[in-house]
Amino acid sequence: MSERSGDTVKGVASELRLRVLSALVLAAIVLSVTLLGGPVFRLVWVLVAGVVAYEWLAIVGARNPIAGGVGVVLAGFALGFAPLSDPALAGVSAVLAFAGAVTTMRVEDRRALEACGVAYALCFALVTPALRQVPEIGLFLIGWTFAVVWFTDIAAYFTGRALGGPKLMPSVSPKKTWSGALGGALAGTAGGMAVWALMPVTAGLGFGVVLASSLAASVVSQAGDLFESAIKRRFGTKDSSRLIPGHGGFLDRLDGYWAVLVFAGMLLYLARLGH
Numbered sequence: 001m002s003e004r005s006g007d008t009v010k011g012v013a014s015e016l017r018l019r020v021l022s023a024l025v026l027a028a029i030v031l032s033v034t035l036l037g038g039p040v041f042r043l044v045w046v047l048v049a050g051v052v053a054y055e056w057l058a059i060v061g062a063r064n065p066i067a068g069g070v071g072v073v074l075a076g077f078a079l080g081f082a083p084l085s086d087p088a089l090a091g092v093s094a095v096l097a098f099a100g101a102v103t104t105m106r107v108e109d110r111r112a113l114e115a116c117g118v119a120y121a122l123c124f125a126l127v128t129p130a131l132r133q134v135p136e137i138g139l140f141l142i143g144w145t146f147a148v149v150w151f152t153d154i155a156a157y158f159t160g161r162a163l164g165g166p167k168l169m170p171s172v173s174p175k176k177t178w179s180g181a182l183g184g185a186l187a188g189t190a191g192g193m194a195v196w197a198l199m200p201v202t203a204g205l206g207f208g209v210v211l212a213s214s215l216a217a218s219v220v221s222q223a224g225d226l227f228e229s230a231i232k233r234r235f236g237t238k239d240s241s242r243l244i245p246g247h248g249g250f251l252d253r254l255d256g257y258w259a260v261l262v263f264a265g266m267l268l269y270l271a272r273l274g275h
Contacts, residue, residue, distance in 0.1 A: 022245045026253070027150075034132070034142050042129040046076035048250060049125035052258075055240040055251040056117035059231065061110060072118055076125030090130035091269025094262045097123035101227060101262075123258055127265040134268070136201045144195045145264055148217045149257045151191030152184040156222065159183025173229040181222055188218025213267070217260045224259025228252070 033044045054069030062068055079089065100119035107113060131141045160180025168176040192214025196205065228251060232238065239248030 018245050026244070030146070034139065034146075037132055037139070041132055042080055042125075045128045046073055046080070046125045048254070049073065049076050049121045049123075051243070051250045052124060052254065053117055053121035055249045056120060057114055059235050059237050059240060059251075060113040060117065061235070062114050062117075068114065068118070072121050072125070075118075076122060079122070079126060080129065086130035086133050087268050087272040090127045090265040093119075093123050093126040094265030094269070097258070098262050098266075104231065120258065123261050123265070124254070127261040127268075130268060131261075131264055137199060140195055140199045141264070143198075144192050144214075145217070145257065145260050147191035147195045148188045148214055149221050149260055152188030152218045152221050153225075153256060155187030156180040156184030159187075169226055172226055172233060176226070184222060185215060185218045188221065189214040192217060217263055220259045220263045221256035224256045224262075227259070228255035 033041055050069040050073035053072035054065045057065035057068040096119040100116035104113060104116045104120075107116075128142070131145065132138045134141055156176070157180065160175070160177040160183070163177070163179035163183070165177050165179045167174065168178050168181050189211065193210060196207075196210040196214075199205075228240075232240070240251035241249030243249050244253055
């Protein structure tokens with residue numbers, strides 16, 4: 001092995017260690033806050049929404065992304081005390097976030113892109129607390145979203161690297177493969193099913209429903225990842241920021257989770273309509 005090849009291998013190993021360490025620290029913080037729930041949980045996710053908004057606005061070239069991020073934080077707090085029920089707020093937020101994502105791919109106007117970013121970011125501030133507050137199973141619903149996304153990400157990364165093969169969407173994300181996507185979907189589904197098995201109360205959620213929802217959420221998570229890659233490619237950006245060592249920014253780390261939140265927020269609203 002040449003000296004240059006050795007340096008490359010060491011660099012990859014060092015980057016992987018940094019990614020793993022950062023991921024473990026973030027996971028510990030997120031899980032601790034999730035167990036606490038209540039105002040602390042809402043506060044953290046409102047702040048996350050503000051950071052995501054700042055990163056989005058910086059990517060699309062907004063004049064003052066910091067002010068936009070602060071505005072999203074204030075809006076997240078204010079809407080948290082709105083008279084709408086949490087499921088209704090989650091449903092509306094999920095629909096607006098999805099509409100914003102679709103609109104983003106079709107418009108050039110900077111103001112419209114900024115508005116889409118606000119809708120995108122507010123999903124974190126409104127849907128996540130709504131899921132956490134579902135009686136009896138709120139903690140497990142959040143755990144389910146985490147398990148699906150994390151298992152999908154990890155398995156897709158390592159399966160893709162190990163097996164390689166045809167590219168999934170080379171024009172958007174050159175490194176992603178079909179083998180990684182399939183491995184991620186299987187692992188994400190298994191992760192969702194594992195959380196369901198731990199639920200003391202299933203609230204009428206049968207095996208088939210959870211299986212289908214977990215598989216769909218895993219696929220949606222990967223779609224969210226591809227969507228964010230397309231946005232960055234469109235604006236010539238590699239990372240949304242450098243706030244998370246080895247991972248880039250919050251937008252980079254939460255792209256798949258955002259998509260699962262949209263999916264879960266719509267399901268939560270539809271479930272409440274059925275009662």
